[in-house]
Amino acid sequence: MDRTDDSLIALRRILRATELYERDLANAAGVTPAKLRVMQIVHARGGTATPKALATQMGVTQATITGLVDKLVKDGLVHRAQSSLDRRQVNVVLSERGGETLHRAPDALQQRFVREFERLEDWEQAQLLSSLERVAAMLDARDLDASPVLTTGAIHADKPEKRPA
C-alpha cells in the first residue's frame, strides 16, 4: 500500500504543472514570471504595495524587488509613489497598462483550477477544500518547528544559509 508515495506524486504533479503553466502565461503576456508575480501581488493588495511587503510575500530580498520594480517601471507597467505617512516607504502602484497586462495573463491557478472546481458537486468541493487546507497546514508549518532537517543539513554544509528571513 503506497498512499504516501502516490500522494507525493500527485503533489509533485500539482507543483510542476503550476510552474510550467505560470511560465507560459507570463510569456504569453510578454512579461517574465517574476515581474508578473510582482504585479499580481500588487493587484491582490488593492493596486499598491511596498517593496518590503513584496519581498516578504515572495520570499526574496528587497534588493531583488528593487530590480524587478525598476524593470516594471521602465516597461510602464507600474510606477513608484512616495508614501506620505512614512517617507522612507515607497508604494508600487499598478499603471493602467499594468492592469491590462494582468488582465491578459490571469493567474495560473485561477485559470486552470477555478473553472473545474466550480463544476463539482457541493460535497466534493467541501472535501477538496478540507484536504487542501490540511496539506497546506502540513507543509506550511510557519516556522513553528524550526525545521530539524535544515539544522542538521546546515551543520554538514560547507556554505551558510542564504534565504532571507
Place this chain on the structure above:
Amino acid sequence: MDRTDDSLIALRRILRATELYERDLANAAGVTPAKLRVMQIVHARGGTATPKALATQMGVTQATITGLVDKLVKDGLVHRAQSSLDRRQVNVVLSERGGETLHRAPDALQQRFVREFERLEDWEQAQLLSSLERVAAMLDARDLDASPVLTTGAIHADKPEKRPA
C-alpha cells in the same frame, strides 16, 4: 461562501511553502536547487538519465541541462558516460559523492509531508490522496486541451512563446 477562493489560497500556500523549503534544503546541502533537482531525477530513474530526459522532465531546454551537468561534473557529483546503444546519447550518472549529497538533502516534499501523512488515520489518508489526485488531474491537463488562454494571450503578446515543447 468562497470555497473556491479558500482552495486557491490553500494551494498557493502549498506552492509557496514547498518552493521556499526547497531552497533551504538545497542550500543546506551545499548545492543549488536546480542542481539538486537534476540529481534527484537521476536518482529517481535508477542512477542514470539522459540530458534529453532531464530537460523534458524539468521543463527546460537541453542547453540548460548541459550547463547544469557541467557544473555537477566539476563538483564531482555526477559524471557523463556515453551510451553504447546510441552514441549520440549521454548518460548522466550519479557519483558516490553525489549519492551522499542527495542523502543529506532529502526531497523537500518527503521531508515535510511524509512524517505527518503517516500519522493520519486510514480514512484520512485515503481522502487526502483522492483529493490530491483530483486536483493534480485538474491542473495537469497534459495538453489535452490546448490551453485557450495561452493562445489568446499569444495573439496579443509582442513576444513569441518561449517554453520548450
Place this chain on the structure above:
DNA sequence: GGGAAATACTTCAACTGACTAAGCATCTCC
C-alpha cells in the same frame, strides 16, 4: 548503399533573477 532529414548534445552570447554588502534617508524612542 547512400544521401537527406531527424535527433542528441554542446557551445556561445545574452538576459533575468537572486544575493550580499554598503550606503542614504527617515523614523522611533529614550
Place this chain on the structure above:
DNA sequence: GGAGATGCTTAGTCAGTTGAAGTATTTCCC
C-alpha cells in the same frame, strides 16, 4: 537631540535560462 532601527537603493557578482548555430550520429527511404 542623538543612537539605533527601518525602508529602500546601488553596485558587484553569480546561477539559471534561452535561442541560434554547430557537430556527431542515427534513421529513413529510394
